[in-house]
Amino acid sequence: MFDPLALAVALPLLGALLVTMLPGWSRALGMLTALATTVVALWLTVTVWGGASLHSDLGGWGVPLGIALRADGLAAALVAMANLVALAISINATGYFGTAESSRKFWPLWLLLWSALNGLFLAADLFNLYVMLELLGLSAAALGALTGTREAAEANLRYLLVGLLGSMTYLLGVALLYTAYGTLDLEQVAASLTPGPVALSALALMVGGLLLKAALFPLHFWLPPAHANAPAPVSAALSALVVKAAIYLVLRLWLDLFDGIVTEAAGMLLGLLGAGAVLWGSWRALRAERLKLLAAYSTVAQVGYLFMFLPLLTATPDGPERERLLTALVLLALTHGFAKAGFFLAAGLVQKSTGHDRIRELGGAAQSLPAATFTLGLAGVALIGLPPSGTFFAKWVLVGQAIALGQWWWALVVMAGTLLAAAYVFRVLARAFNREPTPKCFLTDPRTEIPALLLAALSALGVGLAAQPIAVLLGAGD
Amino acid sequence: MSGLLLAVVLVPLLLAPLVVHPAWRWLVLIAPLPALASLALLPPDATLELPWLLLGTALGLDETTWVFLLFTTLVWSLAAVPVVERLGTAAGTGRFRLLFLLALAGNLWLILAREPVGFYVGFAIMGLAAYGLILHPGGLMRRRAGRVYLAMTLIGELALFVALLLMAQTQGVTWSLPATSAPDGTVIALLLLGLGIKAGLMPLHPWLPLAYGAAPAPAAAVLSGAMSKVALLGWLRLLPLGQVALPEWGMLFVWLGLVSLLVALGVGLVQTDPRRVLAYSSISKAGLFVLLLGLLLLEPTLTPIGVGALTLYAAHHALVKSGLFLGLGLRDLDPARPLVRAGLILLALALAGAPLTSGALAKSVAKPVLVSPGWIWLDLALMLATVATMLLMARFVWLIWPAPGVDDGHRGALPMLRTSNDTQAPVGSQPAFPIWSLAAWILLLGLVAGFPFVLGEPSAWPTNAGAMLIAGLIAAPLALAIWRRAPGSGRRVRRRSLGDLVVLIEPILAAQLWTGRALFGRWNATVEAARAHLYSLGERVGSPPPDPERTLRAWPTAGWLWLGVTVLLLLLVLVAP
C-alpha cells in the first residue's frame, strides 16, 4: 500500500507546494515535511538492507513504456545519507533563515531540491534523470543566490549555465541511446548495449556532461565561488549533496550502464584528473583566505578522491576486491557528505557571529565558540582521513588495491592529499588555541551547533565503524 | 639467624634518612652494630639467599670476607665517633652523615655480596656516596678534588661493570663468587683498571692525594682504611687465583706493583702536607698488594698463604692508616697535646713496619710469598722500599712535629674542620676537645699495638730490624742538618705538588671540551639557520598569489578544456583495448 520510493519523492514535492501556497507557515510545514521524508528514506534504506533492492513502476505501465524507480544498495546508502544531512540542514535553516522574508524564499526551493535529490538517487529512467538534474540545477542555483550579494548572483549564474550545458549534452547522449536501442530504462539499455559508435559517443557525451556538473578538476572553476558565497545551510547542501548526486550518476553510468564499454585507459584519464583535483584542490584550500572558500576547495579535492576509485574499479575483475572497493567508495562518499555539511554549518555560525570568516582573524571566535570549533575539528578529522573516520578505511582499501594492481602512484597522491588536508585543516584549528578568556559553557547557539556537531561526529566516528552494515547494504542491493 | 646478614646492610640504609636531623645524629654509631653482631654470632660460612631482591642477591661470609668485615666495621665504627661528636650541628653535616651511612651500607653490601650484581651495587653506592664525604664543608679546592674523584670513580665503575658483563657472558646472568672459570685477557685488564682506580695504583692514582688531602678526618680515615681495601677484595674474588697460572699477566702485575711501590714513596718524600704523605704511602701499599697478587698469579700453589698474607696486611694497613688520619684530625684541634703526638708516632712506626709492630708481623707473613720467585732484584727492591717507607714515616713525623715558636703556617690551607675561609662553617669559639673521639682513637691504638702479639708468633716480631737500622742511619743526620739550619723550612706548602698527574690532564681535557663545544656550536648554528629558513619559507608561501583561477574561469578556456576531456574520453574508449 505504501510505496516508499514514490513517497520519498512525492512528500518533499507536496511539502514544497504547501509551503509555496502558505508562506506564513513555511518554517513549521518545512520541518514537518523534512521529518516525514527522512522517516520514509530511512524506512526505505532499512527495507533494502533487509532484503533485495526495491523496484516500483510508476503508473503501472511496465518498464519500457512507463518510468520505474529502483533502489539498490548504492542508491539506498546515498539516499539515507542525503536525507539525514538534509534533515540536519533543515534544523539549522530554521535558525539561519530567521526572518519571514528569507524563510519564505528558502523553504519552497529547498524542498524542491530535496525531492529532486531523492528522485535522482531513485530514478532508473535516463530521461527522468535529465529532468531531475535540471530541477536540481535550477533550485540549487536559485538557493545559492539567496545571500543577495553580487558575487553570489554572478557565481550562481555561472553555475546555472554550466549546469544547463552539462545536462543538454547529457540529453543528447540519451537521445542517441534511444535512437539506437529504443528504450529509456537504464537496465534494459545496459542489457542491450553493444560496443560500437553509439555506445562510445553516448558514454562520452553523458559522462562529459556530468563531469561538468560533478566539478572534476579542470572543470571545477564554478564550484568555489558558488559554494563560498551561498548561505551556510545552502552551501552545505551544495557541497555535500548536489555535487554528490552528479558523481553518483557518473558512477551509475560507469559501473552499470557502460560496464562492457568502459576501458582501463578511460578510467585512467578520470583517475588522473581526480589526482589533479586532489592536489590542486588541497593546495588552493591551503592558500584560501576565507573559511568557506577553504571548504569549497576541499570539496574539489574530495571529488578527486572519489574519481580516483574509477581506474581501480575498471581494472579489478568482479569478486570480493571489487566489492571492497565499492564499499570503500560509498564509505568515502558518505563520510564526506556528513563531514562537509557539518563543516559548512559550523563555518556559517562562525561567520554569522563574527561577521566575517577570514581565517587569519579567526582567533577570538574559534576560542569563544567551542562547539563550532569542535565540529570543525571532527569534520577535519574526516576530511583528512584520520582514523576512525570512514575516509581512513576507504583510503586504506584504495591504496591497498592500487598497490595490488601495481598502480602505485595513486598511493603517492593519497599521501600528498592527506598531508595537504592536514595542513589546511589544522591551519584553521590552530586558531582555536590562543589566550582568549575561556567560554563559560560549551554550546552557544544550540539550533545550529547540535545538528552540525551530530553530523561531524557521525562522519568522524559513526560511518567508519559502521562499514560492516554498509557492506551488507551494498551486497544485498545488487 | 642468617637474616642478620640482611640487617647488616639494611640498618645503615634505613638509618640514613633519620640521621639527617642533628638531634638524631648519634644513630650513626648504631649503624655498624649489626655487622659486629653478625661477626660475633654467625658461623664463618653463613649465607643468605634473596631471590626476589635485585636480580637474586646472595649474601654470605667466608674466611677472607670475615676478616675484611671485621676490620672494615672497626674502622667505620671508630670513624663514626668523631663524625657524631665533632661534626655536630654545622650546616651540611646532616647531608654528610646521610652519605656516610650510605657509603657504609655500600661497603658492607659489597663485602657480603656472593654474586656480581650485589658486588657492583655495593661498589657503585659506596663510590658515589664517598663523593659527598670528600666535598663536605665545600670550598674551591674540595670541589676540584671531588670533581676529579667522581670522574675517575665513574670510569672505574663502568670498567668494573663491563668486566662483570663479560664474565657473566660465560656463566649466565648471575653466579656465585669467587669466580670459578678463568676470565680472558680483556676481563683481567678491565678489572685491573676498574679496581686499580679504587686502590689508587700508580698511573690511576691522581684522585687519591687530592681526595685524602681535601676530605675531613673521619672521611679520609674511612676512605683510606675501608674503601680502598675493597679493590683488594675485588681482585681476590674475581681473579683466578690458584686455578690457573697466568705468567704474562703475573709479570705485568708484579711490574705495575713495583713501579707504584717505589715511585709513590719517592713522590711522597717531597710532599709538605702530612695527609698527602699518607696518601702516597697508601698508593705504595696498593702497589705492594698488586705485587703480591702478581706473584700469586705466577705461582698458583702459593694462593692459600698469599691470600692469608694479603688479608692480614690489608687489616693491618686499614687500622693503621685510619688511625693516622683520625690522629691527624685530633692533632689539628690541639697540636700541643703530647698523647696525640705519641700515638701518631707509634702508628707511623707500625706503618713503616718497625719491629715489634703489626707492620712487622704483616711483612713476615708476606715474606714467603715475596721470596718465592727467588729473584734477587725483587728482594733488593723490596729492601729499598722498606727503607723508603721508614724515611717517609720519618718525614711524616717531622711534618707533624711543630717546630718551636713557628705557628703551623700551612694550617690555614689544611682542611681544618673550623677553617675560616668557608662561609657557612660557624665561626663559633673553639669547641671543647672531643673526649670521646680521643677515647676511640686510643682504643684503636691499643688494637694496633696488641695486633702483633695477639696474632703473630714471636718469631715474626724482629723482622725489618735491619731495614729499620739503615733508615735510622740515613734519617738522623739529615734531620739534624735541616733542623739547625732553617727550622720549619721544609714545611712550606706548594699547591701544585710534583706527583699530581691531574695537573697535566686537566688542561688537555679543558682544551678538548673547548674545541668540542666550538665545533658543536657551529654545527648547531647551521642547523638552526636551516630550520629558520625552512619556516620563513612556510610564512612567505602563506601570502596568496594573484588568483590563478581567473583565467580558468573565463569561458573559452573552460570550454576547450571541457571539450578536450570529452574528446580524450572518446579516443580512449575507442582506441584503447
Place this chain on the structure above:
Amino acid sequence: MKASRLQTVLIPLLLSAIGAVLFWAFWSGVTGHEGERLAALALARVPESGASNPVTSVLLNFRAYDTLMELAVLLAALLGIWSLGPAAAPYQPAALLLNSLVSWVVPMLIIAGGYLLWIGGQAPGGAFQAGALLGAAGVTLALSGRPNAGLPDESWLRVLAALGTLVFVLIGLTLMFLGLGFLTYPPALAKALILTIETGATLSIGATLAAAFLGGQPRATRTAEP
C-alpha cells in the same frame, strides 16, 4: 576578453572531431536499428490510457511522473525568479489603438487556450500549449501597461502557480493510498483524471509564464511604479 588565437582554432577542431563521431554514431544508430522503437507498444496501449491523442496519453499517463517533475521545474524557475528581487518597472500605459487591440486579442487567446485544453485529449494540444496561450495573454496585458499582467496579487498568485502541481501530486498520492500505486489511473476514471490535471496545469502554467515575464517579486500592492 578576446579568446586567444589558439582557442579560436582549437574549439572548432575539437567540435568537428566530436561532430564526426556523432554523425557516425547517429548513422549507425538509425540504420542499425531494425525494430520499431517504443512506437508500436505505445500506440497499442493508447486506448486504455484515457486519451486518444497518443502524445497526451504518453505525457499524462505513461510518463506522468516526468510531467509532474517538469511542472516542479517550472515552479522552481518561478520561485528562483521571485527570490532574485522585485519585478521590473511596468511599461508605460498603452495608447488607444493598442488598448483596443488588447481588448480584442486577450479574450481570443483565452478562448483558444480553452479550446486547445479541451481538444488535447483527441488531437495535438493539451495543458502546455493552452498554458502557453494564457501566458501570451498575460504578456500582452503586461506590454500594454498593466503592472501585474492581469495576475492576482502575490498570495493568490502563489496558490495559482502551485495549483497545477498540487492537483497532480494529490491525485497521485490518493491513488497510491487507494492501493493502485502512485499515478496509476484506474482505466474508467483515466479520462476524467487527465482532464482535471490538464486544467490545473494549464492555469498554473499560464500564471507562471506571465509572472516569469514580469521578472521578479510581484508587487504586494498595485502602487504605480514611476
Place this chain on the structure above:
Amino acid sequence: MNLDPYLPLAIVLSSALPGALIFFLGEDSYRLRTALNLFGALLKIILVGWMIWGVFHGHVYESRLTLMPGLELVLSADALSVLFVALSTVLWLVTTIYAIGYLEHSPNRSRFFGFFSLCVSATVGIALSGNLMTFVVFYEILTLATYPLVAHRGTPDADHGAKVYLAYTMSGGVLLFVGAVWLQTLVGQLTFTQGGLLGAAPEALHGQFILIFFLLLAGLGVKAALVPLHGWLPQAMVAPAPVSALLHAVAVVKAGAFGIVRLVYDVYGVEFADDLGLLTVLGVLAATTIIYGSLKALSQDGLKKRLAYSTVSQVSYIALGASVLGPIATIGGLVHLVHQGIMKITLFFCAGNYAETLGVHKVSEMNGIGRRMPWTTLAFTVGALGMIGIPPVAGFITKWYLGLGAATAGAYWVIVVLLVSSLLNAAYFLPILYRAWFRPPPDQWPEEAVLSKRLETAPALLWPPVVTALLAVVAGLLAAAPFSPLEWATLIAEREYGR
C-alpha cells in the same frame, strides 16, 4: 555470557568516554571533572588488573570488529601489550592527579582533560591492538589527541611547537599508513603473531619487505624520536608539564618504541629480520640516536630541553634492545620500556614542580634547590641516578640486561655504546644534582609561589614524583619479584623465542 571479548574494548573506552563527557563540561564544574577523571583512571586500573590476572593464566581476550572482509579492528591482550597497558594506566593515574594540581587556575581545563583522556585511550589502544591496521588506527588517533595538548598554552611558541610536532607526526603517520597497506596487500591480514609471520613468505618478496621495513621504521621512528626524525620532541617542550611528562615518558614516545618492538618481533620475526640484515641497521640508528641525544643534552641550559634530549637518547635503548639478537637483550629492551617511563615521568614531574613553585626553568637557576624543595629534588636525584644506570634504581637492570644480551650475542660495539652513553648521561645529570645539593641557594627565586603551608609545594604536585621515584627504586630492587616488569619481560621474551 563471558565478558572476555569486551574487556579490551572496555579498557580503551574506560578513559575515552569520561574524556568525551569532560569536553562538554563547563569550565567551572571543577568537582565533576575531577571525579570523572579519577573514576576513569581507577576503573581502568581495575580492568587492567583483571586482565593481567587473566593473561597470566593463559586466558585469551580479544574484541574483534570486522569492517570489511579482510579489514578488521582487533583488540587482543598478549603479554607484550599487557606490559605497556599496565605502564600507561598506572602512570596516567599519577599524571592525572599531578595535572589537576598543576593546572589549578589555568584556563581551558575541560578541553585539556578531554584530550588528555583521549590521548591515553589511544595509547592503550596502541598497546592492545591485535593487528597492524588497528595499530595504525590508534597510532594516528594519538597524533590527533596530542596536538591540542602541545598547543594548549596558546602562546606563539606553543603554536609553533605544535605545528612542528604535527608536521613530523603527520608525515610519519602517512609513511606508516602506506607501508602497512603495502605489507597487507603482499601478505594479507597482518595479525601480530609470536615470532613474526613474514618468515614463510616467498623469496621474491624479500626486496619489498626491506623497503616496507624502512617505510614502517620511518613512520614509527618519528614518534620514537630516532635521530633524523627527533626534531619535534625538544620543540614540543612548550607544552605544560603534565603533557610533556605523559607524552615524553609514556604515551607518544613509547608508542613509537612499542611499535618498533611489535614490528621486529610480531610482524617480521626477529630471526627473519636478522637474515634480512635489518637489525644491524636498526641497531646503528638506535646507537647514533643514543649518542647524539646525549651530546645535544649536554649543551642545553633549559631543564625541560635537556630532559627532552635525554628522552631522545633513552628511548633508543628499547630499539637497541630489539636490534640485538637474543632473548636477554630483548628482555633488556622491553624492561626499559617500563623503567624509562617511570624514571622519565619522575624527572618531568620535578621539572614541572620547579617551574610551577619557584619559576625555575633553567639548569643555571637550580643552585641549592635541594635545600628549598628537598623531597622533589630527592625524587629528581633518584630519577637521574636511574637514568645514568646507578644500581638501586631501575635503570641499572636495563643496562645490565642490555649489556649482557650484547655480550652473549657478541655485539661488543653495543657495550661500547652503552658505556659512552652512561658516561654522557652522568656528564649531563650529575652537574644538575651537584648544583641542587651542593651549591648555596640564591637569595631570591625567580617566581616563588607559596602553594601549601606545610609542604614545599602543593600536595597534588609533590606526591606524584615521590610515588614514581619510589616505583623506580622498587622496580629496581624487586626486579626479580614475581609480578615485576623484569619477570613480565622475561615471560614475553621466552614466548617470542620459545616456540
Place this chain on the structure above:
Amino acid sequence: MSHEILITQLLYGGAGLLFFLLGVWSFISHEPLWRKLIALNIMGAGVFHVLVAVAYRGLDAPPDPVPHALVLTGIVVAVSATALALAFGRRLDREDSERTPEVQGVDDREDGTHV
C-alpha cells in the same frame, strides 16, 4: 524500415546534430549572456530535432509519441531555465546600474561586466 524513412530521419537528425554543435561553439566562444542563452536554446533545439527525427515513421504511419512527449517536456524545462538565467542577468544589470548609473549597458557579458 523503408529507405525513405531512413533518409528523412538521417537528414533531419543530422541537421539536429549540426545545430547542437553550432550551439556549443557559440556558447563557448561568445561572452555576452544573452548570446550564451540563445546558444543554449539552439543546442536544445538540436537535440529535440534528433528526437523528433527518430520519431518519424513514414508519412502515413502516426509518429512515435514517446520522443514527442520527451521533446515537449524538454522544451518546458529549457524555457524555465532560460527564464531563470535571464532573471539572473537582469539582477546583475540592476546591480551594475546602481553602481554605474550613467551607462545603460545593452549587451553586457554573462558576468555582468560591460563590453
